[in-house]
Amino acid sequence: MRNFTFTSIIILFSFFAFSFTSFPDINKSKETAKYVSTLTIDATSINAFFKKYPKLKKYQKEVEDVYKDKQYKSIWYDDKNISEFGALLYQKVNVLKDQGIDNTMPYKEVIDQAFNESDNIVPPQLDTELLLTSMYVFYASNVYSGVDPATLKKIGWYLPAKSISYSRILDSLIVDTNRLNEDDNLLFSQYYKLQDALKKYRKIEKDGLWQKITIDSATYKDLRPDDSSVAIKQIRQRLYVDGDLKQDSKSNFYDQELMDGIMKYKKRHGLTLNYIITRDHINQFNEPISKRIKTIMLNMERCRWIPTKLAKANEYVMVNIPSFRMFYVKNGKYDLVSDIFVGNRLSETVIFSGNMDRIVFSPYWNVPNSIIQNELKSQIARDKNYLAENNMEWNGGRVRQKPGPKNSLGLVKFMFPNPNDIYMHDTPAKSLFQFEKRTFSHGCINVKEARELALHILKDDPDWPVEKIDKAMSGEKETTCMLKNKIPVYIGYFTAWVQDNGDIDFFADVYGRDDSLDKLLYSDSVTMN
Secondary structure, three states: OOEOOOOOOOOOOOHHHOOHHHOOOHHHOOHHHOOHHHOOOOHHHHHHHHHHOHHHHHHHHHHHHHHHHOOOOOOOEOOOOEOHHHHHHHHHHHOHHHHOOEOOOOOHHHHHHHHOOOOOOOOOHHHHHHHHHHHHHHHHHHHHHOEOHHHHHHOOEEOOOOOOOHHHHHHHHHHOHHHHOOOOOOOOHHHHHHHHHHHHHHHHHHOOOOOOOOOOOOOOOOEOOOOEOHHHHHHHHHHHHHOOOOOOOOOOEOOHHHHHHHHHHHHHOOOOOOOOEOHHHHHHHOOOHHHHHHHHHHHHHHHHOOOHHHHHOOEEEEEEOOOOEEEEEEOOEEEEEEEEEEEOOOOOOOEEEEEEEEEEEOOOEEOOHHHHHHHHHHHHHHOOOHHHHOOEEEEOOEEEEOOOOOOOOOOEEEEOOOOOOOOEEOOOOHHHHHOOOOEEEOOOEEEOOHHHHHHHHHOOOOOOOHHHHHHHOOOOOOEEEEEEEEEEEEEEOOOEEEOOOOOEEEOOOOOOHHHHHHHHHOOOOOOEO
């Protein structure tokens, strides 16, 4: 069972910042566990081991596969003792909390005996060997993989499943143990940034710096620049602790310095950028730091699921639903960032990936049958001119909206074929981007900077100069541009995200997926790879 202190996938970060000589010399621990010559590892001995240690049974197949690849040779012993890598792995399992994981290795107390010089009870050498291999699989499945692909589908995560080879990873770590420190080939790079944030917030919690903002709920009035109150002094202290202010003047006056801190805080939390501090903002300040820590860990878990190759494409589009943002990435840099709005709770935008293969300018909107049945028919019944007034027409038994500035898809759409019939598009409803919580669509992704996205994607294509794109977006007729190279599109769900400068953004759990994942990770039904 995965407990929740668990979890953009990463490996050993702070621990391996120290040199290996900083570890205790546990290799010299058991005189009786020295000589490898007596070790006989085969299918029979492995099967007997898992009968003796039944709580490790779920790792048996992976352990067997590892030994088959190693020709049934010892992995964890050098000429005399447990190898240095075995000792390092043991130390990493002892500090799993640094990885955002709250899980205990079965029979950990037996493994402890193999490394405890003062313990008179020594597990048999073969047991130690197989316990360490089981411990490796336990560690790798928790840190590098997370929950299994079948569980991911159950919770609606349809990005490509990550698969790992325990044997290949083990080889790479033994050859270069520095890869335990940070390796973007093993874990999505965002994981490491979240791990740093986890360390920061745990220290804040330990030091007792997360103080409550005290207000009188009955008489509270919005705080504005030039106001004075005890709450302002407390908010200032919080912004300093959180990193939005470089210093804490301890003033209770709402000055320019606090205004700048409030703006940075609101930007990090996806809030409307103004200087007003409402009761809702106070309530958000007063959320316990344990909630922030949990959010970070949940998103570290999500990072574990992501194949590292996804973020290594030269060009891709990433959508983060909770932040209501779209990122067009080219050559490793954000080429364009745009606000978006996504599906409502009845038509949630699906988490999946696809390949953009074309851009359609001045598109028709073929109205989905569900909208015709649930919305249009009643509108038409009330107003016989409804279709004409909305630039719609019947087309082969279906309804479509003709190209034009009032078309629900706006003046351009970006197609990446998928069974969910979801795509990105422009919108005439620009006013909706003023809202903080932007869940308005039937599932598609409405892009504020849709024209700019088309320009950025096609800027290196001589066949599509700016003038041609603008003419195609005039709303006169539908025009399709087939892309010369398909562009990966990833639609994800991250409620915590660390920027390149180290600032961490927190976003509202708009679809309640954090709560669901929290419950899932506490459930006995979770299967680890």
